[in-house]
Amino acid sequence: MNKPENLEFAILTKTYGETIAVDKINLKIPAGTYCCFLGPSGCGKTSTLRMIAGHEDISGGDILLGSNIINDLPPAKRGTAMMFQNYALFPHLSCLDNVAFALKMRGIKKNERYNKSLEMLKLVQMDDYSDRYPNQLSGGQQQRVALARALITNPAILLLDEPLSALDPFLRIKMRSELKSLQKNLGISFIHVTHSQDEAMALADMIVVMNKGKIEQVGDPYEIFNKPKNEFIANFVGGHNVISKNKRFYSIRMDHVQITNNKKSKNSYPMTVNEIEYQGQIVKVTGITKDFGKLSVSLADDIFLQNKFDVNDEILINWDKKKENSLQ
Numbered sequence: 001m002n003k004p005e006n007l008e009f010a011i012l013t014k015t016y017g018e019t020i021a022v023d024k025i026n027l028k029i030p031a032g033t034y035c036c037f038l039g040p041s042g043c044g045k046t047s048t049l050r051m052i053a054g055h056e057d058i059s060g061g062d063i064l065l066g067s068n069i070i071n072d073l074p075p076a077k078r079g080t081a082m083m084f085q086n087y088a089l090f091p092h093l094s095c096l097d098n099v100a101f102a103l104k105m106r107g108i109k110k111n112e113r114y115n116k117s118l119e120m121l122k123l124v125q126m127d128d129y130s131d132r133y134p135n136q137l138s139g140g141q142q143q144r145v146a147l148a149r150a151l152i153t154n155p156a157i158l159l160l161d162e163p164l165s166a167l168d169p170f171l172r173i174k175m176r177s178e179l180k181s182l183q184k185n186l187g188i189s190f191i192h193v194t195h196s197q198d199e200a201m202a203l204a205d206m207i208v209v210m211n212k213g214k215i216e217q218v219g220d221p222y223e224i225f226n227k228p229k230n231e232f233i234a235n236f237v238g239g240h241n242v243i244s245k246n247k248r249f250y251s252i253r254m255d256h257v258q259i260t261n262n263k264k265s266k267n268s269y270p271m272t273v274n275e276i277e278y279q280g281q282i283v284k285v286t287g288i289t290k291d292f293g294k295l296s297v298s299l300a301d302d303i304f305l306q307n308k309f310d311v312n313d314e315i316l317i318n319w320d321k322k323k324e325n326s327l328q
Helices: 046-051 095-105 111-125 139-151 169-186 197-203 221-226 231-237 301-306
Strands: 005-016 019-029 035-040 060-065 081-085 156-159 189-194 204-212 214-219 239-243 249-252 258-260 270-281 280-288 293-300 314-318
Touching: 005 046, 005 204, 019 046, 019 060, 019 214, 035 046, 035 060, 035 197, 035 280, 046 081, 046 156, 046 189, 046 204, 081 139, 095 139, 111 139, 139 169, 169 189, 169 197, 189 197, 197 221, 204 221, 204 231, 221 231, 231 239, 231 249, 239 293, 258 293, 280 301, 280 314, 293 301
Parallel strands: 035 189, 035 204, 081 156, 156 189
Antiparallel strands: 005 019, 005 060, 204 214, 239 249, 258 314, 270 280, 270 314, 280 293
8 A cells, every 4th residue: 555644624615606515624634544524415525525536626725645735636646546335346347357457557467467456355355256247246245346446556545435325234334344444454544424423433533524514523433422512413423412401502412311210309300201212222212301302311121121111101311410511
């Protein structure tokens, strides 16, 4: 691989006519980082990724890889490689020839490019499938071939555009582990666009939460989940209740809310249950409180069974006020 390099945005902007897709963002991604851009559809994360790759023109600002401004470089000269959401494998080429294609375009001799391609296929555990065609592979196998094809160009940064979205849930979890392991072994930065909170939490060293073209918060998974800066992040990341007290907003994690039998406590609040959702190891209970409106509680399944109740029942809930997180 190329030497790992820092990636930096300086007032990076992308407009489509009157629409601002990316709005003057500033960011530095250290070399060797697994960075996930997280946000809802239309937040600007994919436009940002495509500007890094050179597949979208920059409307304003700069992108720096190391000390070099790469704004005007063609994709092949940037030191980046992109793995597309639909994998974009050539259906008429074998796995080996798909991976070797970029080297062929560079005039590398057949033996050399095939040897290098087999190394890449072995890296992603697909060397036994080198003579197969894409339509003979599962979705996960196609993804591995697409990864090998991107990595053969020796990039300093690998760009991934929602690479797990087409996979079934079981395979998605398996591939998450493989991507993380591959990134650590290679030592280069992976920049991964996703709208899945679970995916970003599982993979990233650094999460960039975007909304309406702006960066809302940057942090590691623990910080993003436990210390969301504002109501948007608390709601989007999930697992939180947003409450209003004394004209200020706070978030409290659903699993930090407890059920109680202490009716005399000033910190206990009655809640009328209107939904009970079994989620395997936990049970999500949602209801209405007089003080805070709609709230949700995440209970361990054994706790729920010990205090079993039903829809329309009234329960008491409380939480440790020290665990409230102040929102901007």
